[in-house]
Amino acid sequence: MSSLVADIIIWILLAGGIGFVALGFIGLLIFPDIKSRMFTASRATLIGVILVTLSVVIFGINGFLGGGGERYTILIIHTVFLFAILMTGRAVISRIISDLVPGADAEIKDPAIIQE
Secondary structure, eight states: OOOHHHHHHHHHHHHHHHHHHHHHHHHHHHOOSHHHHHHHHHHHHHHHHHHHHHHHHHHHHHHIIIIITHHHHHHHHHHHHHHHHHHHHHHHHHHHHHHHSTTTTSOOOOTTTOOO
């Protein structure tokens, strides 16, 4: 059985992770250009995936310490491996988009600041 404090922390992390992923999805829908869409998708979903991964790791550690045994260790290993795959894929996709879209890797400049 898990403790009440661990359950509360897990649920807070899950809710925060789902919230950040939802913000990233909404940002993909409402932002007008590829640079801002790429920024919001990468940053918000990165935070969301980190929070969900932390919640799974806390759940696994709590289950392991509660006498769960090997299955919680395997859960933690698989979750960390999946996190590494997701972050590698995110980096590769960002690199591909910045190579394909002209000006995607350029700095975002505010026209109000630039005086020409």
